[in-house]
Amino acid sequence: MDEPQVNISHLEGQLTYHSEQNGLKRFLIKTNVELRNEENCTQILSFGTPNDLPVKCVLLLGETGAGKTTVINGVINYLYGVGFDDDCRLCVKEELVSTGPATGSERMKTESQTDYISKYILYHQQGMKYECNFVVIDTPGLADTRGTQHQNSIMKHLEEFLTTDCNIDSLHCIGLVAKASTNRDFTFQKEILKEVIILLGNNVPEITNLFATFAVEKPVVDQIVRNAGVKFMKMFEFDNGVLFAPHRLSDSARKKDRRVLEYRWENMQEQYETFFTALMNAPTVSVQILREKKLLQKSLKELKLHVEELARLLTEIETNKKKLIKYELQELRNRDWQQERRITSKERLEVPEGFHAHNCPECDQTCMFPCPPDKGNQNEGMIGGGVGVVSGSAVGAAATQATTSSIAAASSSGMASSVGGLVTRVLGGSVAATASIPSVLVGGVAGIAIGSMAVAACSAMMTRTKSCNFSNGRGDVCGERGCLCSPSQHLTEKERIVEPVSVEYEINDELKELYDVAVSKKNDAMAKIDSGWQKVILKKRQVTFGLVL
Numbered sequence: 001m002d003e004p005q006v007n008i009s010h011l012e013g014q015l016t017y018h019s020e021q022n023g024l025k026r027f028l029i030k031t032n033v034e035l036r037n038e039e040n041c042t043q044i045l046s047f048g049t050p051n052d053l054p055v056k057c058v059l060l061l062g063e064t065g066a067g068k069t070t071v072i073n074g075v076i077n078y079l080y081g082v083g084f085d086d087d088c089r090l091c092v093k094e095e096l097v098s099t100g101p102a103t104g105s106e107r108m109k110t111e112s113q114t115d116y117i118s119k120y121i122l123y124h125q126q127g128m129k130y131e132c133n134f135v136v137i138d139t140p141g142l143a144d145t146r147g148t149q150h151q152n153s154i155m156k157h158l159e160e161f162l163t164t165d166c167n168i169d170s171l172h173c174i175g176l177v178a179k180a181s182t183n184r185d186f187t188f189q190k191e192i193l194k195e196v197i198i199l200l201g202n203n204v205p206e207i208t209n210l211f212a213t214f215a216v217e218k219p220v221v222d223q224i225v226r227n228a229g230v231k232f233m234k235m236f237e238f239d240n241g242v243l244f245a246p247h248r249l250s251d252s253a254r255k256k257d258r259r260v261l262e263y264r265w266e267n268m269q270e271q272y273e274t275f276f277t278a279l280m281n282a283p284t285v286s287v288q289i290l291r292e293k294k295l296l297q298k299s300l301k302e303l304k305l306h307v308e309e310l311a312r313l314l315t316e317i318e319t320n321k322k323k324l325i326k327y328e329l330q331e332l333r334n335r336d337w338q339q340e341r342r343i344t345s346k347e348r349l350e351v352p353e354g355f356h357a358h359n360c361p362e363c364d365q366t367c368m369f370p371c372p373p374d375k376g377n378q379n380e381g382m383i384g385g386g387v388g389v390v391s392g393s394a395v396g397a398a399a400t401q402a403t404t405s406s407i408a409a410a411s412s413s414g415m416a417s418s419v420g421g422l423v424t425r426v427l428g429g430s431v432a433a434t435a436s437i438p439s440v441l442v443g444g445v446a447g448i449a450i451g452s453m454a455v456a457a458c459s460a461m462m463t464r465t466k467s468c469n470f471s472n473g474r475g476d477v478c479g480e481r482g483c484l485c486s487p488s489q490h491l492t493e494k495e496r497i498v499e500p501v502s503v504e505y506e507i508n509d510e511l512k513e514l515y516d517v518a519v520s521k522k523n524d525a526m527a528k529i530d531s532g533w534q535k536v537i538l539k540k541r542q543v544t545f546g547l548v549l
Contacts (some may be wrong), residue, residue, distance in 0.1 A: 058171075075122075075393070119166055208233060239267060324529065334512075348496070
């Protein structure tokens with residue numbers, strides 16, 4: 001079966017057939033979802049093609065079941081030129097959002113049909129009565145059975161919507177929607193309107209109007225609202241019940257009912273015309289100011305948090321400074337947890353060959369070291385003697401050579417016997433210098449004798465030079481290293497006494513524990529102070545950046 005066609009040609013292709021009842025076909029306008037915020041329960045829906053024409057914005061507030069959705073449907077049918085004789089009606093799609101378990105359609109009928117704040121953008125199209133775009137903001141039902149907490153949540157979402165999501169600069173009408181026959185106290189709505197005034201400023205009453213829905217007879221709701229102290233500019237009587245009433249009547253008995261429906265339709269149309277004429281000339285309440293106010297409040301709140309955090313950081317730094325001083329003092333008081341003790345012992349060590357040491361038995365110490373042997377070094381004497389032999393041989397040979405030619409002559413004067421006597425005394429025998437004995441031999445023998453004499457002389461000299469002189473010139477007291485004993489009491493030994501020193505450390509466990517704790521806590525405090533100053537610098541930058549913005 002083909003989908004029924006709407007007889008509004010300029011909306012062809014923009015509608016979706018929904019249902020038919022009482023001879024009227026219902027068509028849903030095809031809206032584009034421009035925004036849907038699940039967290040804040042807000043959505044923006046548009047109908048038509050965007051353009052740059054002026055915008056008039058209406059915000060609807062009212063109890064659940066007051067007829068806000070019916071008002072929106074009446075506005076759409078009026079703006080797009082739907083007449084009483086047309087067999088179709090335009091509607092917005094009602095998003096039913098279930099908020100509880102297993103209550104089904106019964107709950108959705110008795111409570112709010114939507115938990116979303118919905119913004120409908122109705123762009124100007126051919127056939128519309130005003131060269132203007134219209135925005136209608138529908139809110140969830142106030143005085144909902146879910147209580148005050150739910151209402152506070154709605155107001156919070158509305159504030160977020162107006163300051164962030166809605167993308168409008170001004171409001172031109174706040175419509176308080178209520179059934180014309182309502183005779184209940186309107187105090188709750190008054191409180192809600194006060195919150196709106198707080199949001200938008202004191203000019204809100206200048207754009208507030210009362211929408212009396214289902215106004216078949218003279219409404220009484222206006223007096224109820226005024227008695228509650230709610231200020232509004234004007235009341236509009238929207239008899240929206242006629243919008244979907246059956247009017248295709250065939251028998252003559254119902255012609256009178258049709259004329260009544262036509263009359264009610266005409267009154268409804270007149271009310272909408274009056275409302276839109278007033279709307280086109282209505283003052284504006286700036287939402288931009290609200291957004292700037294909100295931004296300022298947010299900035300001040302963030303700045304306050306930054307300043308509080310900065311103060312907290314500085315307080316922490318001061319606290320850690322006090323801790324640092326405390327643990328530095330504790331570290332200083334317990335720094336002597338380790339005591340050094342020097343231990344002196346005594347050992348005996350052998351002295352090198354050819355030397356000795358003079359040790360005092362009373363003092364148990366070596367008073368003189370090193371000392372050479374008492375008789376000198378024989379090797380050194382032999383070397384000196386060897387040198388003497390060589391030298392003496394040479395000298396003797398030269399002397400004998402020089403006197404050989406005159407020995408015979410010397411014999412008469414006793415020269416030969418003198419030389420022979422010298423040799424005899426040296427060698428212990430008789431040697432005669434005759435013509436048969438070479439002069440060199442005689443000189444060599446004489447040189448050996450002279451060399452032997454040199455050995456003895458050198459040995460004596462070395463002994464005198466290297467001999468131990470510990471006792472010489474000391475008197476009755478040694479005097480070495482504080483020794484008061486006589487030198488004669490000292491022992492001459494091949495060992496010397498040494499006194500090596502070792503170091504031991506004695507640890508006080510209690511002081512060490514306090515010291516270690518102090519060092520650890522001090523380092524921790526210093527690290528926290530450094531970290532704190534880094535955070536302070538960063539926080540100051542954030543505060544400065546916030547003030548610049």
